[in-house]
Amino acid sequence: xxxxxxxxxxxxxxxxxxxxxxxxxxxxxxxxxxxxxxxxxxxxxxxxxxxxxxxxxxxxxxxxxxxxxxxxxxxxxxxxxxxxxxxxxxxxxxxxxxxxxxxxxxxxxxxxxxxxxxxxxxxxxxxxxxxxxxxxxxxxxxxxxxxxxxxxxxxxxxxxxxxxxxxxxxxxxxxxxxxxxxxxxxxxxxxxxxxxxxxxxxxxxxxxxxxxxx
Amino acid sequence: xxxxxxxxxxxxxxxxxxxxxxxxxxxxxxxxxxxxxxxxxxxxxxxxxxxxxxxxxxxxxxxxxxxxxxxxxxxxxxxxxxxxxxxxxxxxxx
Numbered sequence: 001x002x003x004x005x006x007x008x009x010x011x012x013x014x015x016x017x018x019x020x021x022x023x024x025x026x027x028x029x030x031x032x033x034x035x036x037x038x039x040x041x042x043x044x045x046x047x048x049x050x051x052x053x054x055x056x057x058x059x060x061x062x063x064x065x066x067x068x069x070x071x072x073x074x075x076x077x078x079x080x081x082x083x084x085x086x087x088x089x090x091x092x093x094x095x096x097x098x099x100x101x102x103x104x105x106x107x108x109x110x111x112x113x114x115x116x117x118x119x120x121x122x123x124x125x126x127x128x129x130x131x132x133x134x135x136x137x138x139x140x141x142x143x144x145x146x147x148x149x150x151x152x153x154x155x156x157x158x159x160x161x162x163x164x165x166x167x168x169x170x171x172x173x174x175x176x177x178x179x180x181x182x183x184x185x186x187x188x189x190x191x192x193x194x195x196x197x198x199x200x201x202x203x204x205x206x207x208x209x210x211x212x213x214x
Numbered sequence: 215x216x217x218x219x220x221x222x223x224x225x226x227x228x229x230x231x232x233x234x235x236x237x238x239x240x241x242x243x244x245x246x247x248x249x250x251x252x253x254x255x256x257x258x259x260x261x262x263x264x265x266x267x268x269x270x271x272x273x274x275x276x277x278x279x280x281x282x283x284x285x286x287x288x289x290x291x292x293x294x295x296x297x298x299x300x301x302x303x304x305x306x307x308x
Contacts, residue, residue, distance in 0.1 A: 031282060035282065049294065053298070072234065083227040093217045201265070209253075
């Protein structure tokens with residue numbers, strides 16, 4: 001029942017709007033930033049691939065200690081947050097202010113849940129004495145030390161990006177509440193969305209490369 | 215520019231979840247060297263979905279937006295190829 005009326009609302013309000021030059025240039029600026037971020041993580045992915053190439057067995061060994069189910073769950077969480085993010089922008093463009101804010105809160109909550117899971121993952125590892133430069137880790141095979149170094153740095157940097165993203169979304173939420181963002185002015189929300197999707201894409205690659213090494 | 219429909223987003227999300235399931239199941243099987251490539255191919259497809267539908271690249275009118283990502287991917291590919299060209303022959307060319 002609710003689903004049907006939701007979909008009907010969907011059909012009725014797919015409106016068209018004119019894109020201003022300001023809109024386009026703001027979007028382009030964000031894309032350029034995103035590309036720089038891609039190169040940032042890209043460099044680390046190259047490092048990862050070089051070390052994995054040199055230490056395939058060690059990487060496989062170390063990867064098996066990671067909790068695949070938690071990683072998979074986190075992947076689904078971020079994918080869903082991307083859905084709610086995209087829907088939030090759509091809602092604002094159609095003037096559905098409350099829906100937009102609700103979806104933003106969903107996105108932020110999912111991001112927070114992701115970070116909590118990450119915290120548990122790291123916590124378990126640290127409890128077992130595996131953290132950068134720990135004596136337990138240094139006693140292991142060279143490839144495993146490299147794996148964990150990369151694991152902490154890359155998921156850590158990614159987690160930091162998620163945290164920053166949540167803060168940005170919080171700012172957007174306040175702007176919508178104060179009517180500074182609405183159906184006539186929504187580019188900042190779109191750009192925040194682009195950032196959030198970037199964070200999702202980075203995780204889409206981190207997940208198989210760290211958790212699913214066979 | 216047209217606002218995307220909610221239904222499109224939900225369909226893309228379903229596709230992404232299915233692809234995640236596929237990555238997960240591929241990892242459990244023993245396919246040797248192919249596993250990495252398949253996993254990366256699936257990850258690439260997922261990114262493609264996010265880029266085109268969630269980030270609206272598909273509905274972008276200006277060509278610069280649609281060129282920019284493939285261009286950076288190409289540059290990145292060159293970085294990777296050069297890195298491995300170095301790594302693979304470190305013991306000298308046989």
